[in-house]
Amino acid sequence: MIESQAQWIGETSHPGQMKRLLVESAKLIGCAPDDLEVGVLAADWLNISRYVAATGDENPLYLDPLYGAESWWRTQLAPPGFVLSIMVPESAGALYSGRYDAVERLSAIEILWNDHIKLGERVSAHGRFVQAMPASADLDSDGVDAVTQVVYRSERRAVAWARGRVTVKPVQSGSPPVAPREMHEYEPHEIESLEAALEAEASPRGRVPRFQSDVKIGDPLPLTTRGPITWSELQTWMVAEGRKAPAGNIRHRDLLKAPGNIRPHAATSWPVSDRRQAREDLLCCRDVGFPAPCARGAMVVALATQNITAWMGDGAFIRRIEISLPAPVLYGDTLTLESRVIDKFEQRISKNRYFAVTIDVTVRNQVSDSVAFGTVLVYLPNNGCPVELPVEEEMF
Amino acid sequence: MDAPNDFISAIDEFVARTRDLIDLESSEDLPPQLGSKAPSSDLIPSLFRLDEETIRRYASTIGDDNPLFTDPAYGRASIYGSQIAPGPILVHCRYPADHGASRENGYPVANFLGGLSWEFFDVVRPGTTVYSSKKLREVLEPRGIRGGRLILLVCEVVYFDAFDRPLAKAYGTLVQVPMKNMGTTRAMPIEGVDESQLYNNEPHRYTADEVTPIIEGMDRERRRGSEPLYWEDVAVGDVLPPIYQPPYALPDALSYQSLHQGLVQGYGGAHLARSFTPAFRALKAGWGYPDFARTHPITRWPYTPGDEHEDAFLCRFRGQPLPFDFGIQRAQIPQRLLSNWSGDNAFCRKMSMSMGRPLFHGDALVIRGRVVDKKAVTEDGPGQRYSAVTVAMDAANQRDEIVSKGFASVYLPSKIDGAPLLPIAPSSIPYVPYERHRSQNWF
Numbered sequence: 083m084i085e086s087q088a089q090w091i092g093e094t095s096h097p098g099q100m101k102r103l104l105v106e107s108a109k110l111i112g113c114a115p116d117d118l119e120v121g122v123l124a125a126d127w128l129n130i131s132r133y134v135a136a137t138g139d140e141n142p143l144y145l146d147p148l149y150g151a152e153s154w155w156r157t158q159l160a161p162p163g164f165v166l167s168i169m170v171p172e173s174a175g176a177l178y179s180g181r182y183d184a185v186e187r188l189s190a191i192e193i194l195w196n197d198h199i200k201l202g203e204r205v206s207a208h209g210r211f212v213q214a215m216p217a218s219a220d221l222d223s224d225g226v227d228a229v230t231q232v233v234y235r236s237e238r239r240a241v242a243w244a245r246g247r248v249t250v251k252p253v254q255s256g257s258p259p260v261a262p263r264e265m266h267e268y269e270p271h272e273i274e275s276l277e278a279a280l281e282a283e284a285s286p287r288g289r290v291p292r293f294q295s296d297v298k299i300g301d302p303l304p305l306t307t308r309g310p311i312t313w314s315e316l317q318t319w320m321v322a323e324g325r326k327a328p329a330g331n332i333r334h335r336d337l338l339k340a341p342g343n344i345r346p347h348a349a350t351s352w353p354v355s356d357r358r359q360a361r362e363d364l365l366c367c368r369d370v371g372f373p374a375p376c377a378r379g380a381m382v383v384a385l386a387t388q389n390i391t392a393w394m395g396d397g398a399f400i401r402r403i404e405i406s407l408p409a410p411v412l413y414g415d416t417l418t419l420e421s422r423v424i425d426k427f428e429q430r431i432s433k434n435r436y437f438a439v440t441i442d443v444t445v446r447n448q449v450s451d452s453v454a455f456g457t458v459l460v461y462l463p464n465n466g467c468p469v470e471l472p473v474e475e476e477m478f
Numbered sequence: 479m480d481a482p483n484d485f486i487s488a489i490d491e492f493v494a495r496t497r498d499l500i501d502l503e504s505s506e507d508l509p510p511q512l513g514s515k516a517p518s519s520d521l522i523p524s525l526f527r528l529d530e531e532t533i534r535r536y537a538s539t540i541g542d543d544n545p546l547f548t549d550p551a552y553g554r555a556s557i558y559g560s561q562i563a564p565g566p567i568l569v570h571c572r573y574p575a576d577h578g579a580s581r582e583n584g585y586p587v588a589n590f591l592g593g594l595s596w597e598f599f600d601v602v603r604p605g606t607t608v609y610s611s612k613k614l615r616e617v618l619e620p621r622g623i624r625g626g627r628l629i630l631l632v633c634e635v636v637y638f639d640a641f642d643r644p645l646a647k648a649y650g651t652l653v654q655v656p657m658k659n660m661g662t663t664r665a666m667p668i669e670g671v672d673e674s675q676l677y678n679n680e681p682h683r684y685t686a687d688e689v690t691p692i693i694e695g696m697d698r699e700r701r702r703g704s705e706p707l708y709w710e711d712v713a714v715g716d717v718l719p720p721i722y723q724p725p726y727a728l729p730d731a732l733s734y735q736s737l738h739q740g741l742v743q744g745y746g747g748a749h750l751a752r753s754f755t756p757a758f759r760a761l762k763a764g765w766g767y768p769d770f771a772r773t774h775p776i777t778r779w780p781y782t783p784g785d786e787h788e789d790a791f792l793c794r795f796r797g798q799p800l801p802f803d804f805g806i807q808r809a810q811i812p813q814r815l816l817s818n819w820s821g822d823n824a825f826c827r828k829m830s831m832s833m834g835r836p837l838f839h840g841d842a843l844v845i846r847g848r849v850v851d852k853k854a855v856t857e858d859g860p861g862q863r864y865s866a867v868t869v870a871m872d873a874a875n876q877r878d879e880i881v882s883k884g885f886a887s888v889y890l891p892s893k894i895d896g897a898p899l900l901p902i903a904p905s906s907i908p909y910v911p912y913e914r915h916r917s918q919n920w921f
Contacts, residue, residue, distance in 0.1 A: 123531060126527065127512060127525070128525050128741070131510070131740050131749050134749075135739075135749060135751070135753055135756075137754070138751075138754025138755045138756055140755075145749065146512070147512055266777060267777060268777055268778050268779060273778065273780065276779075280755050280759075281759075307755075308755075309754070310774075310777050310782075312774070312783055312785065313788055313789040314752050314753060314757060314783045314785055315752075315753045315754060315757075317732065317735060317788065318739065318752045318753045319753075320732055320736075321732070321735055321736055326535055326538060327535075327539060327729060327735075327736035327737075328538035328539060328541070329538065329539055329540055329541035329723065329730060330723045330724040330726065330727065330730055331541040331699070331721075331722065331723055331724060332538050332543060333724075334696060334724050347725070347840075349681040349683075349840065350681050350682055350683060350684055350840040351684050352689065352725045352840075353689060354693075354724070355727065356727075356729060359727075359728060359729050362728060363727065363728040364789070364790040364791070365728075365839060414774075414776065414777045
């Protein structure tokens with residue numbers, strides 16, 4: 083069992099490992115993956131506030147029960163992205179059950195909401211592995227895409243559905259790093275600009291409705307700055323995900339049950355260390371291809387939804403988000419979220435009529451790399467036409 | 479070189495203002511105000527919800543998977559009639575140490591938990607709502623081993639249930655180390671960091687010979703469970719089976735925060751701003767306590783919060799060469815040593831752990847215990863007799879350097895009197911001074 087890092091890499095890193103992963107992952111289609119971790123079990127104030135704190139949100143609709151009671155929804159809500167605190171759809175297929183020298187990363191996510199989660203509701207999620215496929219024609223180099231679907235329930239009613247794609251790539255020594263850049267050192271003029279942007283951030287729109295009739299195609303949303311990301315932001319998000327965080331002796335035992343998740347710690351040579359968490363650890367993140375600790379992909383999705391909720395006002399509803407995450411976000415990065423209305427139209431679902439806008443979202447880091455892009459479908463109220471929920475009585 | 483006068487003045491002011499806080503209800507670690515609601519009681523309510531799942535998760539954060547703490551069905555069959563929580567879970571209901579006076583941008587002192595002593599009066603069960611009172615009781619100024627000035631802040635936290643019955647009491651000692659290179663504020667200027675290091679450790683690289691005994695130690699760990707350990711069968715000199723923790727790593731730092739984050743308010747009563755724009759505003763205003771702003775050594779961002787425990791860049795701002803453990807975590811782990819050995823029917827009445835040196839990321843931990851006394855104890859109040867043993871404990875890293883020492887008093891079942899009768903209902907719960915609550919005589 084006890085191996086040095088060199089022995090471990092020698093055994094796990096070899097041509098053909100991605101093909102083996104693809105074959106083994108395909109056997110999981112239709113199954114509930116073992117590597118999907120359960121997060122929070124209740125939308126209580128504490129769990130919601132942890133999520134809200136992690137996104138830097140100051141909207142009282144998500145923090146103040148009295149404010150919530152006075153809103154159109156007549157109660158405090160959980161933000162839409164709170165579903166990511168219940169479960170992130172990010173199974174890596176068979177990666178943990180075998181021994182591979184690889185690194186996985188959430189690379190795309192789609193979430194469809196049917197209703198709000200309200201303060202105090204009991205929540206749950208059920209995930210299913212649905213697809214394993216080559217990430218490109220070059221399987222050995224670009225790896226495997228693993229796709230998971232999750233259905234979210236609140237007090238047993240289905241409130242959302244999500245589909246996440248995880249890309250698993252080999253990290254043999256000598257291969258290009260997952261993030262080929264160093265931590266960013268900010269010049270004085272960059273710091274000055276960042277301070278100005280953060281100080282200028284507007285409060286959430288709040289209770290003043292944003293009518294669809296007042297929105298024009300091409301309207302920009304306020305530019306939002308998030309960062310520079312420090313350990314506080316990385317950790318606060320980890321806590322927001324609501325997962326168990328056992329002490330070392332219990333992690334050791336759990337790891338022995340998931341041999342694919344074991345990687346010797348690069349800084350201490352301790353043989354039974356958590357491969358997934360290596361990327362978050364400054365002492366060993368380079369060993370798995372990251373020059374600095376890496377933010378979890380779901381955090382970027384949460385920031386994108388928060389950017390929209392701050393603009394849309396309390397009476398609106400995010401129906402759907404589809405985001406690609408082409409590059410990782412590192413400790414020290416600053417994100418700029420730029421959004422624009424690209425379409426407006428009506429939807430009729432069941433007996434309801436919805437006034438929709440489509441918003442294009444782009445997230446760039448401080449060196450203008452695109453780290454996320456996608457679209458968001460938002461239902462806005464109109465004069466005399468509030469948004470009625472749930473969208474569908476039976477979602478699925 | 480002598481310390482500058484403004485630094486000495488800042489420390490003197492800190493001590494004087496901190497002494498003014500003695501015996502007052504602490505303003506630290508209060509729950510966030512929900513909306514406009516003000517606290518409704520003199521005792522401070524906790525937002526920490528003691529349900530079955532949270533207790534289960536808590537037990538795992540301190541490495542304990544005893545079904546008494548994780549399995550409601552097992553708990554129902556126990557002498558308690560329900561799942562119970564390890565007593566130190568109460569740290570999440572109110573942090574049992576006090577940082578003393580504060581001001582805009584703080585005082586030039588580096589804080590370390592020096593020790594934690596507990597008195598437990600009853601088991602903690604799911605459904606219990608917890609209220610607390612926390613008061614600074616003593617401010618001491620011993621000299622450190624290098625002759626430097628140290629300031630010890632000793633506080634007392636009493637935890638009550640909704641019926642105002644005491645569940646436990648904690649005595650927490652916070653060591654505030656004056657740091658000349660901090661100047662006059664809590665966050666050290668970046669140019670002072672290199673010469674302020676208190677240790678020069680590198681991450682420990684394990685050889686196979688070092689790994690094997692630690693893994694074997696973890697594999698050997700057994701708990702007694704429901705089979706009683708009778709007081710009559712214990713002898714002074716008995717050795718408790720040690721417990722082992724693998725090298726402390728980043729996920730360990732997350733263990734404590736996974737339960738504690740969000741439970742306390744920031745300045746102004748709202749929830750504590752830890753991320754992005756709200757955190758930036760608080761840090762820039764100089765009120766990010768405990769995360770006063772400092773310039774990041776790589777990014778140069780001047781409003782970097784003080785994640786000095788977890789962050790390999792920022793630990794150096796507290797004089798530590800590597801990320802290091804939270805003393806509050808280390809102080810909880812010995813309860814597993816005791817409960818593994820004494821079984822479900824015993825009751826840990828008192829427990830202490832003093833912190834010596836930090837446990838750095840990459841350091842393993844072994845906690846050992848030995849019975850040093852055995853006696854009958856009559857509790858104040860109803861006068862119930864208990865069959866007690868005193869255990870002396872220490873904790874060492876992989877270099878066999880002692881990082882902690884402590885004692886425990888465990889009430890064992892007796893063949894004559896049966897299991898310890900709970901709750902213990904003392905007629906009063908007086909403050910036990912620092913010199914006493916950390917000495918064997920108190921146990």
